[in-house]
Amino acid sequence: MKAAALLERAFAPLAAAIQAGRIPGGVLGVVDAEGNRAVRSMGQAQLVPERRPMTEDTWFDLASLSKVLFTTPRILALAAAGTIDLDAPLTSVLPDFRHYNLDNWERRVTFRQCLGHQTPFPAVFPLYTYGRDPDLLRTFLLQHAWEAGPSVYSDINFILLGLALERIEGRTIRDMDPGPGLAWSADPAQAAATEDCYWRHRVLVGEVHDDNCSALQGAGHAGLFGTAASVLDFAAARLNDSGSDALIRTPLSARRTHGWERPYEGWSGGEHCSPSTIGHTGFTGTGLWIDFERGLAWTLLTNRVHPTRHFDSGIVALRRAVGDLINTQ
Template sequence: MKELQALLERGVADGAFPGAQACVIRDGALLFSGSAGRRSLTGPPVDEATRFDVASLTKVMATTTAVWILASGGALDLDEPAGTFFEPFAQGEKRAVTVRHLLAHTGGLPAWRPLFAKVLADPALRAIYPDAGGPEPAVLPAEVRRQSRTALFARARRSVIEEAALAPLEHEPSRVCVYSDLGFILLGELAAERAGMRLDRFCDQWIFNPLGLTSTGYRPVGTSEPGAFAATGRTRPREPARGQEGLFEIPPQRERDDAGEVDDDNCWAMGGISGNAGLFSTAVDVARWGDAIRADRAGARRLGDPAVLGTLLAPDPHPEGPPRALGFDMPSGPRSSAGTRMGEAATRGHLAFTGCSVWIDFERGLTVALLTNRVHPTRSNEAGIRLFRPAFHDAVIEALEGA
């Protein structure tokens, strides 16, 4: 598949992204693995070991998969009220919201809010941010400073979760599909509560380790584990994305590449572990996860019950909004990032704000993982990835089946 490697290199040359990886697996067989570009504008080259911030692929690879495993074992019911876990959902119109609604993005919650803004405005908690000072003088022992920072992040995490749970509904539950980061922040927390352990630890133990995904996992803020990571933004908080202008302020600071720290600001304020973002991975690992989903749907049972997985993969019957399954995205229309040749009925996957995607074509037994850092050094770099994604996926099908 030399044409796929050439496409990755062309994407870099055209400025769609500084660096990229891609992997194609069909029925368990690796058909293509390639990389192109650099980890940052002037950094080292991307290779197959470089890990990318896969952002919202966390929603499907970690949170949705965790919910599937818990539901397979009877530890969680898809129709459980969210009020079982979050007090604000135990009253008023929120009482109708269930785990199923959160998975389908039909819980009525807002798409996004700068939940971290309350942390940033708190004179004590804002000390977690770069160049914002700190709660202790540098003369104190490193372990004391580390413990203080850990305590601050724990308080910041609670603040973000509380803000997500308190957000008023914007739509009647079950009616309108509005892709919601807030819903998946809450899903991650309820999965962790039902599992009886932190979400990152559950995912390591029950998803990534069993599948041999050695390059996949959360990176709590402050993690010192070495590795090669693709850079994303250059400030904290990041610059507002399109549509977020004026919703929060970015304090004066020295711009820096913090490759290896999560790009998503709500997740960052939670210490890097959330149901909506936080995973780092490689294209090979993402494709292996997708192939495991394909195999389990066919009865392999590596992770969970195929019948429960089938429920998650089925289209949700909401009357308004784009088509979605439970936790999984579906291609929709001729402008889909999955291209024109992966059919809506047989394909499931997810996109990520940082420029990553995974699509599983169950009819073909095919998984395509594409990872990029199109948000480096600026989030305004949008046009290139929108053109590149469908062209790349069409090129995969053409390489396998011809024009």
């Protein structure tokens, strides 16, 4: 089925969510390996303190899509070049990581384990509550006595990978090129609004929503901005370059590859994806899925946290419904 027909069919759940007032607006895009694509928008990019319509060219805070659009490719490229060894500990680049006790478990954590979220770091940690000095917060991260727990999805993994990138390149992440069509901020007049932030005391538009990324002034787990077109460009490049991206398709666990998720019962891409599909979501209401077997990718970008995250937007069910319609034969 052509991209335009797939989009038409899969747009219905997004339209219903917007009409029901569960999310302000969104953009859905589909692309195939031949470069055929279709994009459609609906709803509002911002509700308060003013209303602005959503467009196909609206910029979104991509949130955790930063992990797979920026950090993962850079780490894998460094590994391919021999600059780092994925099975070496992070201390091969960050020798000061927990260096006051050389027997700490943190010093044995590897790059590959961080990519696959196979570490004992906590799922959530409010780093931003420890201050706004980015250099001090980086030092805190490296010296904090982390309590080991079960392996869960943790931003700490990618914050540490981001610190390794900064150490290798000798510059902050915000001074690095984020990639074609991507940026570390966006023009507020062209960006989807996110949250009316309690501690920053303003509606966030064009600046990063993630609290820890904001406090660090750039990090490896969040911070990218882009449009549906730029996300689809990234996906199309992956569909046509399976060799150099083999590791993003290589399983590390039942749910994860290097950086990405893979299909499992209840996952965000729906029930009908091929086994060779990878995907990732972002807290702000974003997502990207790439099905290598079908030569197809789709992105669903919403501002579901606007004006607050403390509301049941139904984003989990929406993502799965869109994925199911994309992949129904």
